[in-house]
Amino acid sequence: MxxxxxxxxxxxxxxxxxxxxxxxxxxxxxxxxxxxxxxxxxxxxxxxTREALLEALLHTSFEELTAKADALETSDSPEDALVAWLRDCVGWTTEYRGVTVLMAAAIEDTGSALHASCVTLRAAGARLLTRAQAVGAARSDLDGTDLFALIAALAWLGDQPALASRAGHLFDVVADAVLTGTGAGAAPGGGATKGGS
The missing domain is CATH 1.10.10.60 (Homeodomain-like)
Structure with missing residues (x-):
């Protein structure tokens, strides 16, 4: 070019x-x-297409989130790694209003320009989830698609002016629901270690 x-x-x-x-x-x-x-x-x-424009716009962010997941796979605390990655994903998706709707559709649409990046991102999250599940730190009845759906739901909350102020609190609620509180790095009393959002 x-x-x-x-x-x-x-x-x-x-x-x-x-x-x-x-x-x-x-x-x-x-x-x-x-x-x-x-x-x-x-x-x-x-x-x-709109998806081609978004893929070009978001490509670097997709790569960064995937690389972060790869790096977190070697962390000492699988549950903290999972929650940290989820927090970063949700934070990123709220930068571009409505992007999660297109990402959710792109997962199933092999013709979408966003498909490959979304599938790669979902797989990265699934690996962190599987690692947390292996040590008993995350619910065993969740998979990568569930995680992707939770990210989309939390991002939607952040897009709603009337609910955005609750997004950080609800992230913690969802993180507590994903984690079992029994992993090696679990916070005293169970659930996710709280952090700002």
């Missing part, structure tokens, strides 16, 4: 990121093109 074309693409991504953070994933592609001062045809040449 020519330097000027890459610069143009990066500018569109920056504008799209700001627009999605402010208005949500349903923001008009025409509006993004207008704000980026490019024609809609130019935007579509770089990103033929």
């Amino acid at each position: 020519r330097a000027d074309a890459r610069k143009n693409r990066d500018h569109v991504l920056a504008v799209a990121g700001a627009a999605i953070a402010e208005q949500g994933v349903d923001v008009s592609l025409r509006d993004i093109a207008r704000k980026a001062d490019v024609g809609l045809a130019t935007l579509l040449r770089h990103f033929p």
Whole structure:
């Protein structure tokens, strides 16, 4: 890709990121093109679908969350590792309003540009969950898809102005429900070690 074309693409991504953070994933592609001062045809040449635009915008974040999960797999406390990763995922998804709706759909849609990244992210979380389950620190009746659904639900709460102030508390409630309180790093009295959110 020519330097000027890459610069143009990066500018569109920056504008799209700001627009999605402010208005949500349903923001008009025409509006993004207008704000980026490019024609809609130019935007579509770089990103033929909304999912392709989001994949390009979110790719680095997907990679960072997957790498964090990989690093946490060697931590001393499987339950703390799981909760830390969940907290990071939920925090990240609330940066882009409504993105979890598209991510949930992309898991089942092999034609979506987001599919591969979402499947990889789900697998990363599933490994942390399995590790916590192996030491009896997490419920045995959950799997990676359940974890992905919980992230989406918690992110949805963060997207609701009337409920956003409760999101941190409800994260702790959900984390306590996922953990059994019997792992080696469990907090006294059971449940997740509390942290700010």
